[in-house]
Amino acid sequence: MPDLGTYAAEVTLAYAVSLGLIAALILWSWARARRVKRELAALETRTTRG
Amino acid sequence: MASLWEYANPVKFMRLSGWLMPVSAWLAAGLIVTGLVWGFFFTEADYRQGATVKIIFLHVPSALMAINAWAMMLIASLIWLVRRHHVSALAAKAAGPIGATMTLIALITGAIWGQPMWGTWWEWDPRLTSFLILFLFYLGYIALWSAIEDADTAADLTAILCLVGSVFAALSRYAALFWNQGLHQGASLSVAPGTRMDWAYKAPLYLCMAGFALLFLALVLAGTRTEIRARRARALLTRERARA
Numbered sequence: 001m002p003d004l005g006t007y008a009a010e011v012t013l014a015y016a017v018s019l020g021l022i023a024a025l026i027l028w029s030w031a032r033a034r035r036v037k038r039e040l041a042a043l044e045t046r047t048t049r050g
Numbered sequence: 051m052a053s054l055w056e057y058a059n060p061v062k063f064m065r066l067s068g069w070l071m072p073v074s075a076w077l078a079a080g081l082i083v084t085g086l087v088w089g090f091f092f093t094e095a096d097y098r099q100g101a102t103v104k105i106i107f108l109h110v111p112s113a114l115m116a117i118n119a120w121a122m123m124l125i126a127s128l129i130w131l132v133r134r135h136h137v138s139a140l141a142a143k144a145a146g147p148i149g150a151t152m153t154l155i156a157l158i159t160g161a162i163w164g165q166p167m168w169g170t171w172w173e174w175d176p177r178l179t180s181f182l183i184l185f186l187f188y189l190g191y192i193a194l195w196s197a198i199e200d201a202d203t204a205a206d207l208t209a210i211l212c213l214v215g216s217v218f219a220a221l222s223r224y225a226a227l228f229w230n231q232g233l234h235q236g237a238s239l240s241v242a243p244g245t246r247m248d249w250a251y252k253a254p255l256y257l258c259m260a261g262f263a264l265l266f267l268a269l270v271l272a273g274t275r276t277e278i279r280a281r282r283a284r285a286l287l288t289r290e291r292a293r294a
Contacts, residue, residue, distance in 0.1 A: 002091050004101040007166055011101050014162040018108040018155045025151045029269055033276045040283040047286055
């Protein structure tokens, strides 16, 4: 770890919050993409059968 | 050379984004990890700001993308209003949550930096205030998309909201120049002679900025692909209900 001096809490908090928000955005985007893809595949299978 | 308008065709867009999205995602990951590791572990503390200078590697790229995301939404909205290309409306919709997250990161990291440097978490400074309003516009934009059932009406109304919000996006960018009484300093990076930042900070910052731009591109492409699929699913469902 680098020596962050008296501002260790601030710097660590800024990195933790930012990386957490970016990770949440990526996960949300990935999960939604998977769900929609699965739903569309199911619908397409159903409509081609019907 | 193929016209840019060809990619307004969802099939062609899906083909292009199918390879462009993972390439930009991996490039973004490489640039962000390199830039942040370099900035966090291998830059010295500033003589005035101490270690808080390391927050710049998150704050500046996220603030940049907060404004540029809105600019991209504005262009996409104008294309929708003028040429009625559905892919452009869906791309604008996909950019909303990404821009909102970037604005939130810029606001939070700014507050965390401001507390020890300015002695306050928040000040009703022109740039800070216009950024907060920009964040509220993002929330309103996302809410408006979800509130309207008909996709074309939603695209029309959100495009108009985007045009109005562009005033605040421009203010967020130039507020520090318009008003001199604010706490927020001018641009961190400038091409003007006598720029203040040393290359020891500039190099990792440029990597992070490029990484955030590519991350935005990857997430917009992924989001637009999802929106295209969701629209097709809705169309199939409507057709199925009509038959029943």
